[in-house]
Amino acid sequence: MALADTLQASWYGTRGAPIWTFPLAWLYGVLTALRRALYRIGWLRSRRLAVPVVVVGNLTAGGTGKTPLTLALVEALAARGWRPGVVSRGYGGIQREPALLGDDPDPAQFGDEPCLIRAGGVPVAVGRDRPAAAALLLQAGCNVVIADDGLQHYALARDVEICVIDGERRFGNGRLLPAGPLREPLSRLRRVDFRVCNGAAGEGEHAMRLVGDLAVSLVDGATRPLTGFTGAPVHAVAAIGHPDRFFDSLRAHGLEVRGHRFADHHAFAPEDLAFAGDAPLLMTDKDAIKCRRFARPGWWRVPVRAVLDPAFIDALCARLDAASR
Known part of the structure; x- marks a missing residue:
């Protein structure tokens, strides 16, 4: 069994996590906590844009449905008069400097998810420096920025945080990487503004259904x-x-x-x-x-398209209206 399969089985199955993953998970937890603390005390600084920023992300490694949710948010916000744009790190691509995607971008250069989002007609910017990439969206006329997979990227200040949850696998064994699937401790959920569940929603969560x-x-x-x-x-x-x-x-x-x-x-x-x-x-x-x-x-x-709870969109737009003022 490949290493990735072994870890997946321990994260979401009955197999116990390998012993060697526990010290690594402890070290990972220390480093991520230190990084969050440096932002909190101001030694590392977040850059704020002149428009509201919505961050879409998750706590677990692997797919939860972030991209369909991002596309659905773009459509819903545009229908209410906003001019949304999406900023992404561009995983899987080679682009490092901030860049605005054209009409037919190359996934090998910009990454598959940004190119998929761009195919929907929305302005998309990528770059390792997310605040600089997001600034390109403002130049393109956007008045709200959605940061795709940006929950752990604190360099870009945010007005709204949305955590996407896998309704089937949830948070696995609840351990940090690599002993478990978590990028951050479960306590991080208390600080997000909205929790959207891809599947059967629990208490305090908004349901999302994928249709295709x-x-x-x-x-x-x-x-x-x-x-x-x-x-x-x-x-x-x-x-x-x-x-x-x-x-x-x-x-x-x-x-x-x-x-x-x-x-x-x-x-x-x-x-x-x-x-x-x-x-x-x-x-x-x-x-x-x-x-x-x-x-x-x-x-x-x-x-596939994501079907969202209208009450969630109403609450999100109310937050954005307040932030824009």
Whole structure:
């Protein structure tokens, strides 16, 4: 079993965490607490923008649904008259200096998630220096900034913090990395403004539901209901934090899935997808953005959209109105 699989089994299964992970988790906890303290006392400084900043993130390593939530927030805020833009670190890309993405950005340069968000028509900026990257969004006319996966990046001051929670796996064994999946202690939840649960929401959480029942051809944009793939096996690839969520969603529509897992943010090459036979190949939007340049007939992406509680959007907009004043 690979190391990543071993850790995942200990984080979310019945297997105990390897002994060697405990001192590393202790050291990780000390360093993250020290970093938070340096920001709190002002030795490290957060930069504040002239517009409200909404941070979307999570406490756990791996996928929880941050990108669908970010896209849904962009749509909801735009519908209420805001001009949102998204700032991202650009994981998986090579871009280091702050940059505003163009109309057809390269995922190898800017990262898969920023390119996927940009495909929705929203201004997106990436860069290691997030405050400098976010400033480019203001120059582009944005009057609210959403920081994607920014909960632990304190250099950018924020007005609203949203923590996304995996409704199925929750917080695993509750330990810090690498003994568990946590980036920060669970006590961090007390300081966020909103908790959004991808699945069945608990007390104090807003529910988010991911909906997707169509496949879209990577070659010509044709659409097909997922139920149209029943009756024969399909290949499914996922280079996301929680591949089983994608595979299970396909099985829920009656598909016979042959799942192929890849590391999160994997840079696909054509040979990665050279599976035997002529069965259809289905993938997430995040993976499709990296495969479209060498797509073949029979390759499909399965877009999802996040359905949010209207009361959550109302409360968020009230916070932003107050912050903008």
